[in-house]
Amino acid sequence: MAAGDGGRTRRFEAVALPHLPAAYNLARWICRNEADAADVVQEAVMRALQYFDGYRGGDARAWLLQIVRNSAHTWIGRNRPAGLVPLVDTEVEAAGYAEDPMTAVASRAESAAVRQAITRLPLEQREVLILREFEDLSYRQIAAVIDSPIGTVMSRLSRARDQLAAIIRAEQRASS
Amino acid sequence: MTHDEVRSLLDAYIDDELDLASGLMVEAHLQHCPECTAWLAERRSLLGQLHADALRYPLPPQLTARIRTQLRSRAPGMGLQPQWYAALAAGLIVAIGAFLLGRAWQPLPDLRAELVNASVRAVLSSHPIDVLSSDHHTVKPWLSGQLPFSPPVPELNEQGDTLLGARVDYLDSTRVAALLYQHGHHQINVYVWPRGAMSAVPPVNATVDGFHLITVQAQAFTAVMVSDMSAGELAAFCERWRASAAATAGPGH
Numbered sequence: 001m002a003a004g005d006g007g008r009t010r011r012f013e014a015v016a017l018p019h020l021p022a023a024y025n026l027a028r029w030i031c032r033n034e035a036d037a038a039d040v041v042q043e044a045v046m047r048a049l050q051y052f053d054g055y056r057g058g059d060a061r062a063w064l065l066q067i068v069r070n071s072a073h074t075w076i077g078r079n080r081p082a083g084l085v086p087l088v089d090t091e092v093e094a095a096g097y098a099e100d101p102m103t104a105v106a107s108r109a110e111s112a113a114v115r116q117a118i119t120r121l122p123l124e125q126r127e128v129l130i131l132r133e134f135e136d137l138s139y140r141q142i143a144a145v146i147d148s149p150i151g152t153v154m155s156r157l158s159r160a161r162d163q164l165a166a167i168i169r170a171e172q173r174a175s176s
Numbered sequence: 177m178t179h180d181e182v183r184s185l186l187d188a189y190i191d192d193e194l195d196l197a198s199g200l201m202v203e204a205h206l207q208h209c210p211e212c213t214a215w216l217a218e219r220r221s222l223l224g225q226l227h228a229d230a231l232r233y234p235l236p237p238q239l240t241a242r243i244r245t246q247l248r249s250r251a252p253g254m255g256l257q258p259q260w261y262a263a264l265a266a267g268l269i270v271a272i273g274a275f276l277l278g279r280a281w282q283p284l285p286d287l288r289a290e291l292v293n294a295s296v297r298a299v300l301s302s303h304p305i306d307v308l309s310s311d312h313h314t315v316k317p318w319l320s321g322q323l324p325f326s327p328p329v330p331e332l333n334e335q336g337d338t339l340l341g342a343r344v345d346y347l348d349s350t351r352v353a354a355l356l357y358q359h360g361h362h363q364i365n366v367y368v369w370p371r372g373a374m375s376a377v378p379p380v381n382a383t384v385d386g387f388h389l390i391t392v393q394a395q396a397f398t399a400v401m402v403s404d405m406s407a408g409e410l411a412a413f414c415e416r417w418r419a420s421a422a423a424t425a426g427p428g429h
Binding site (some may be wrong): 118134 | 218219222226227228231233234236243244289384408
């Protein structure tokens with residue numbers, strides 16, 4: 001990485017940095033932890049820079065998200081063996097909510113319940129749900145990000161939604 | 177299609193990910209299956225609870241600053257533990273290799289991105305149309321006055337498509353006609369230029385950022401349809417447009 005590639009870095013920044021919000025959101029949902037998500041995104045961006053010469057244009061967001069997703073999985077494999085991740089997300093209150101004061105209380109309670117339910121989904125279902133519902137990726141883009149056939153995307157997304165509905169129903173029963 | 181087969185496609189149906197034929201079969205089944213109709217309504221209500229605005233995690237501003245600083249410092253791996261490199265070698269090379277080979281990641285000629293960008297700009301702009309008319313007798317002469325050619329302007333009124341109007345756009349240093357149609361909730365931009373007038377590679381069928389592109393040759397013209405409607409619907413629209421363009425042009429034109 002000698003001098004003279006400042007232009008390359010600037011080009012990379014123009015391509016990659018607009019997608020940092022999507023990158024952070026995905027990492028945050030996969031890691032379920034703020035500090036880890038930030039580290040994963042930072043690492044993923046540096047990896048993306050290394051691979052930038054292989055990037056030939058196209059869907060930059062999906063390109064970056066795939067690297068983020070891989071970094072996050074690597075990170076989980078190393079730092080958080082299954083079972084060590086707390087199911088209850090302690091940072092729920094820290095995230096942003098709808099601003100309208102009239103509906104803020106109701107929607108905050110509803111959003112918190114939904115957020116909690118998504119957090120409980122198994123990782124492989126959670127990530128496809130996030131990519132579809134929050135990042136609005138097509139099945140084809142999701143398939144590229146998670147490196148799986150489109151049929152797998154379809155069935156995982158269906159299972160994720162089934163599971164999510166079941167968790168929300170169970171929560172409603174428990175609270176009533 | 178059996179009941180169970182339809183059920184397994186309903187999520188993809190909601191997401192507008194079915195091809196035209198499967199979508200029609202699902203719709204035919206829904207008309208006489210209250211069970212699937214109820215299931216669909218319940219699913220939509222579940223998805224309605226997923227408010228992305230409230231549930232996305234906002235990017236911490238200091239993270240952007242941290243990343244910019246590290247990029248500028250040009251010290252790759254600064255502050256990272258050595259095991260990252262092992263992980264990088266193990267996990268990423270395979271993934272990136274597969275990624276680069278993946279068919280979804282063909283190099284994208286600029287023209288495709290340009291077409292989609294032009295369509296997005298048109299959607300976002302407060303006046304996507306310079307000549308607002310559903311009458312091709314108004315639109316066609318206007319375009320002929322603005323351009324060095326006279327593009328086909330099918331009205332398509334009888335097939336659920338409405339001609340909203342037209343504007344002149346600028347692609348690859350070439351002035352092109354941009355016709356705007358409405359079909360259901362979707363708009364379709366149709367870019368038309370004389371065959372061979374553009375030096376850029378003509379785009380083949382593609383999907384970019386959720387927009388589908390279909391290229392068709394109609395008489396002496398190249399036309400590219402760009403829309404966020406499903407690929408199947410757009411293909412059907414494209415066929416109606418091409419057939420109508422051929423019918424209205426006639427041999428004498």
